Amino acid sequence: MSEGGKATSNTESKYPWSNYTLKLGRGEPVSTTQYVLYAVQIAAIIVLSYLSVSLLGPLSYSGVSLFYFVYPFFLVFTMWWGIWGIASAYIGCVLGAGLMVGLGVVPSLAYSISDFIPPLIAFIIYRGLLSKQGFDPLWRDLTDKEVGGVKTKRIGAWFWFILINGLILNAISAELGIGIQYQLGLIPGNAYWVWWAGWFVGDLLAMVIITPVLVKGLTNLVERQGLVNHGWIT
Amino acid sequence: MASPDEEARASKKYVCTFIFSMRTGTPIEKLHVITKFLMIAVMSVLALYMFDIPVSKGGPDIVGLILLLILVFTLLIISRTAKHLVNSYLVLALPVLFGEFFWWLFFNGSLPGARVIFYLWPGFLPIGISTIVLVGVFSLVYYKTRNIGLSLVPALLLWWFTIMPSALSFSQTATWVRIPIGANYAFSLPEWSTMVALSKALGYGVLIYTSFLFLLTTRDVEIAGALRQLRLSFRKAFFVALMFRNLNTILLDYQDIKIAQTARAANVVRKSIFSKIIDLAYVSIPLVATMIRRSTEMGVALYARGFEASKGMTDYKETKRLSVVDFTILAILAAFLIYEVILGHSITSLFMR
Numbered sequence: 001m002s003e004g005g006k007a008t009s010n011t012e013s014k015y016p017w018s019n020y021t022l023k024l025g026r027g028e029p030v031s032t033t034q035y036v037l038y039a040v041q042i043a044a045i046i047v048l049s050y051l052s053v054s055l056l057g058p059l060s061y062s063g064v065s066l067f068y069f070v071y072p073f074f075l076v077f078t079m080w081w082g083i084w085g086i087a088s089a090y091i092g093c094v095l096g097a098g099l100m101v102g103l104g105v106v107p108s109l110a111y112s113i114s115d116f117i118p119p120l121i122a123f124i125i126y127r128g129l130l131s132k133q134g135f136d137p138l139w140r141d142l143t144d145k146e147v148g149g150v151k152t153k154r155i156g157a158w159f160w161f162i163l164i165n166g167l168i169l170n171a172i173s174a175e176l177g178i179g180i181q182y183q184l185g186l187i188p189g190n191a192y193w194v195w196w197a198g199w200f201v202g203d204l205l206a207m208v209i210i211t212p213v214l215v216k217g218l219t220n221l222v223e224r225q226g227l228v229n230h231g232w233i234t
Numbered sequence: 235m236a237s238p239d240e241e242a243r244a245s246k247k248y249v250c251t252f253i254f255s256m257r258t259g260t261p262i263e264k265l266h267v268i269t270k271f272l273m274i275a276v277m278s279v280l281a282l283y284m285f286d287i288p289v290s291k292g293g294p295d296i297v298g299l300i301l302l303l304i305l306v307f308t309l310l311i312i313s314r315t316a317k318h319l320v321n322s323y324l325v326l327a328l329p330v331l332f333g334e335f336f337w338w339l340f341f342n343g344s345l346p347g348a349r350v351i352f353y354l355w356p357g358f359l360p361i362g363i364s365t366i367v368l369v370g371v372f373s374l375v376y377y378k379t380r381n382i383g384l385s386l387v388p389a390l391l392l393w394w395f396t397i398m399p400s401a402l403s404f405s406q407t408a409t410w411v412r413i414p415i416g417a418n419y420a421f422s423l424p425e426w427s428t429m430v431a432l433s434k435a436l437g438y439g440v441l442i443y444t445s446f447l448f449l450l451t452t453r454d455v456e457i458a459g460a461l462r463q464l465r466l467s468f469r470k471a472f473f474v475a476l477m478f479r480n481l482n483t484i485l486l487d488y489q490d491i492k493i494a495q496t497a498r499a500a501n502v503v504r505k506s507i508f509s510k511i512i513d514l515a516y517v518s519i520p521l522v523a524t525m526i527r528r529s530t531e532m533g534v535a536l537y538a539r540g541f542e543a544s545k546g547m548t549d550y551k552e553t554k555r556l557s558v559v560d561f562t563i564l565a566i567l568a569a570f571l572i573y574e575v576i577l578g579h580s581i582t583s584l585f586m587r
Binding site for chain 2: 032044103188209213
């Protein structure tokens with residue numbers, strides 16, 4: 001084996017999260033427990049989406065909340081459960097932040113793309129790229145000094161977390177969500193940036209405050225129970 | 235002779251829906267879930283189209299939106315679920331509709347046409363129709379709530395809305411006496427603003443109440459049954475049913491955790507908004523932990539009942555066939571859609587010739 005190949009092999013097994021990849025899974029079918037868990041987590045996201053919009057926000061009933069506290073939930077669920085977390089983000093928005101607050105079928109189906117894209121891209125970036133650079137795709141390096149005996153790069157982790165999730169993906173989400181609602185005639189033109197800012201700030205605040213709490217409190221528990229997906233599906 | 239499934243369905247007087255419950259035997263309850271879904275989808279498309287017709291093409295279809303709204307409320311009354319709406323969401327949705335009206339009134343200044351004057355304060359206290367509105371709304375809300383403060387808020391708001399338009403404040407019919415108080419503060423808006431804002435509020439009302447119509451008259455198991463009729467495998471249909479069946483459970487878990495926090499003195503001292511947000515974050519851990527624990531227990535229960543080895547599952551007894559009524563309604567909706575959206579006609583223009 002060449003030195004380059006040896007080096008690659010060492011890097012891949014260097015981190016305790018190296019087995020979390022962008023493959024489909026480990027080739028095993030979805031177990032009954034996982035099957036139920038994926039359904040229940042989608043239900044949880046639907047309920048939390050509904051509460052995020054109906055409880056908080058003068059802009060609510062248009063699907064826009066000033067503190068969209070479900071956002072970190074489906075981000076973390078995506079990091080744990082791959083495509084199932086991404087599906088929960090979309091379905092949660094359609095039903096919880098759409099139909100159940102009276103937005104209507106067509107607007108709900110359309111603007112929920114704004115909750116589908118960010119977790120999808122985050123999953124790809126973290127598992128496909130940043131995990132190889134020493135950043136935990138499960139975000140434990142945001143709160144822990146070491147993971148599985150490996151010292152974490154907390155400052156770097158926070159930098160990428162805020163840059164990718166807080167700024168770039170959040171801006172894309174706001175642009176998609178408000179843009180689609182504007183195209184459907186639900187938002188007046190002169191109020192576009194007011195609603196855009198409300199969306200952006202609401203998601204950013206929730207993400208920064210709640211994600212570390214979720215990760216610190218639950219990721220190790222979920223991993224110990226063998227419930228974290230190794231790939232997209234299982 | 236009724237089949238055993240029809241007899242089983244007919245034996246229950248009320249059944250649980252997504253929110254609240256629904257009386258069986260009503261015309262809406264007999265509709266297939268696919269018909270109900272397409273009905274609300276078509277109505278939402280119509281509402282989106284009607285309130286977005288540009289001014290250059292005649293403006294929004296106000297009459298069409300009013301007819302849609304009447305249709306939705308008629309369906310709610312027929313389905314005997316209107317009482318749930320009156321006790322809860324109808325009241326909660328009204329501020330939203332007013333909010334929509336004012337967003338579109340003030341943030342849509344780029345419309346063509348002459349400008350109309352509106353008054354923040356007309357410079358006098360008008361006695362007329364606005365006074366009747368004030369007294370009437372106050373009395374109605376006070377009758378329900380027995381709270382003066384709570385009754386004053388909507389009464390004063392609606393009173394203020396009726397003195398804003400110059401057409402009402404300075405009309406001899408609408409304002410009988412004017413008592414001069416202070417200076418007038420006015421602003422102008424394009425004359426189409428009110429029409430567009432009203433159409434948005436009406437359209438939003440159609441969207442809100444059609445969504446509630448669906449949620450008030452549909453059962454989760456009907457959706458799973460419909461998916462089986464569409465040839466989806468039992469495992470996939472059951473997955474959807476699992477999802478919907480856990481909605482109430484998770485909401486109850488959330489409420490239980492909030493109560494447990496209160497029992498642990500979480501709300502004893504006054505907290506800043508940031509602390510309240512942190513408290514909300516701390517609800518997430520027991521909620522997700524409970525979710526995982528419950529999923530594990532349900533997974534074991536399903537496995538013990540032979541879920542993984544199951545073949546040839548019995549269909550849901552709530553599954554219905556599409557009937558003549560379903561096809562008739564679908565045909566009427568399709569005709570309405572073609573007339574309004576594809577051919578570009580407007581119901582308002584039929585009345586305004």
